Amino acid sequence: MPFHPIWFIVISATAYSISLPCSDAFTPHPQTLQESKRAVILVHQSQLKSSDELAAGAESSSLREQAKGLKARAERLRQEIIDQQQIARQTPPSTTFDEDLQVSNAVRSTTHTAVNSMPLPWSLESNEEDEGEKYRLYVDIGREEGTWMDARWGASGKRIPFTLDVKLLSNQLADAETAAKMVKDNNMGKSSKVYDLKTAPFARLRDGFDRMQCYGGAYRIDLGNNGQYTIRMMVKVEGTKADQNYMYGDVSIPKGYLYFSLPCFGGRINQLSSKEGPVTVRQVGWHTGWRRDESRIVGFFQTKPIAIARRKDSY
Numbered sequence: 001m002p003f004h005p006i007w008f009i010v011i012s013a014t015a016y017s018i019s020l021p022c023s024d025a026f027t028p029h030p031q032t033l034q035e036s037k038r039a040v041i042l043v044h045q046s047q048l049k050s051s052d053e054l055a056a057g058a059e060s061s062s063l064r065e066q067a068k069g070l071k072a073r074a075e076r077l078r079q080e081i082i083d084q085q086q087i088a089r090q091t092p093p094s095t096t097f098d099e100d101l102q103v104s105n106a107v108r109s110t111t112h113t114a115v116n117s118m119p120l121p122w123s124l125e126s127n128e129e130d131e132g133e134k135y136r137l138y139v140d141i142g143r144e145e146g147t148w149m150d151a152r153w154g155a156s157g158k159r160i161p162f163t164l165d166v167k168l169l170s171n172q173l174a175d176a177e178t179a180a181k182m183v184k185d186n187n188m189g190k191s192s193k194v195y196d197l198k199t200a201p202f203a204r205l206r207d208g209f210d211r212m213q214c215y216g217g218a219y220r221i222d223l224g225n226n227g228q229y230t231i232r233m234m235v236k237v238e239g240t241k242a243d244q245n246y247m248y249g250d251v252s253i254p255k256g257y258l259y260f261s262l263p264c265f266g267g268r269i270n271q272l273s274s275k276e277g278p279v280t281v282r283q284v285g286w287h288t289g290w291r292r293d294e295s296r297i298v299g300f301f302q303t304k305p306i307a308i309a310r311r312k313d314s315y
Contacts, residue, residue, distance in 0.1 A: 120315065121211060122204040124165045124306070130198070132169040133269045136309035137260065139164065139203075139279060141253055141299040148287050148296040154251040159299070163313070164203040164214060164235065165306060168269045172196040174218035181257055182218060182234055183282070183295065192221040192267075199235055208315075212253065213238035221267045229267040233260040253298075254281050260301055276300045 124134060140161045143154030172195065173179075179194035197219045202211040217235040224230065239255030240248060262277035279299040287294055304312070 121202040122163070122165060122200045122208075122315075124167055124198065124200050130167065130169055131171045132167050134165065134167045134306035135272065135303045136306055136313075137164045137166060137301050137303055139258075139299060139301040141279065142251055144278075144297045144299065146297070148283075148285060148294060149298060152250060156250050158249040158251045160205065160240065160248055160251055160253060162203045162205040162212065163309075165200040165309075166217075166233070166235070167198040168219055168231075168233075169196045169198065170269060178216075178218045178234075182220060182232065183259060185295075186222040186224070188225055190223045194218050194220045197233060197235065203237065204315075206247070210244075210247065212240065217257070219269075221264065221269075223267065229264050231262055231264045231269065231272060233262075234258070235260070254283075257282065258298075259295065262301075262303065272303050274302065274304075276302055 138161075140159055142159030143149065143157065174194045174196045178196075182194055195218065197217040199214040199216050201214065203214055205211055215236040215238075217233065219231060219233040222230045222232060235258050237253060237255065237258055239253045244252075259280045259282070260277060261280075263273040263275065265271040265273070277300065278297050279301050280295040281298050282293045283296055284291060285294045285296075
């Protein structure tokens with residue numbers, strides 16, 4: 001600390017007090033004490049003044065630093081505003097809310113249409129070149145009275161209903177191998193050529209919770225001696241599997257061919273009867289007196305034109 005003049009006064013007063021004669025009964029002069037006190041007070045005041053000056057200087061320095069920081073921040077903000085204005089001038093104007101909503105609705109509509117246009121596994125594939133009539137077969141498989149099926153098959157009374165979409169082609173004959181699978185049971189009457197029959201990839205079982213693969217087939221029109229026309233259809237199916245017994249119990253659809261017979265008016269494929277017709281399979285047995293392929297009833301079916309069936313079933 002720099003030497004202050006007041007220290008000279010304090011030191012002088014102290015020296016003067018020491019130089020006075022002293023004894024055990026000596027008492028300092030009152031005036032001397034007052035001068036000493038005054039000197040101490042002056043020293044204290046001087047120290048306070050020096051501290052205030054130092055604090056004021058530090059505060060002034062701090063304010064200057066804060067001012068510099070605020071100025072630098074203001075410059076940065078100003079530059080950011082200028083940059084944003086330049087970017088805004090270079091960016092094309094954004095669409096309005098209504099335009100965004102229209103675009104969103106268009107995308108949603110396109111997606112919905114695409115999903116709805118995807119064919120279901122039990123829907124027919126569309127082919128405009130194939131001429132013919134489309135039907136939905138409503139099939140109910142189960143034990144029928146008088147059937148030659150094994151006595152244990154369907155004994156519980158359980159049944160397997162399913163639907164299958166088919167198309168009877170009128171301009172395409174079935175191949176020779178497929179045609180040979182048709183049942184030759186109209187020896188006394190007349191039969192048309194064997195035509196191709198297309199099916200959906202799968203039959204729809206258990207209201208869509210299960211399905212059975214189908215591989216197409218064939219059909220022909222028979223004219224009996226009584227003058228009645230009968231359409232005979234054949235469809236190749238995968239059948240139900242052995243591990244599906246927990247769903248269907250003791251009734252099953254055999255793998256191979258299912259045969260359908262139904263009256264048709266005038267021998268036209270667009271005039272099928274709405275009555276029930278039998279569903280049969282071919283299995284080897286002795287019920288006719290010798291071992292051969294037999295027709296065994298496994299259920300019944302009805303048909304509806306596909307347009308009517310889709311309105312009724314919503315699929």
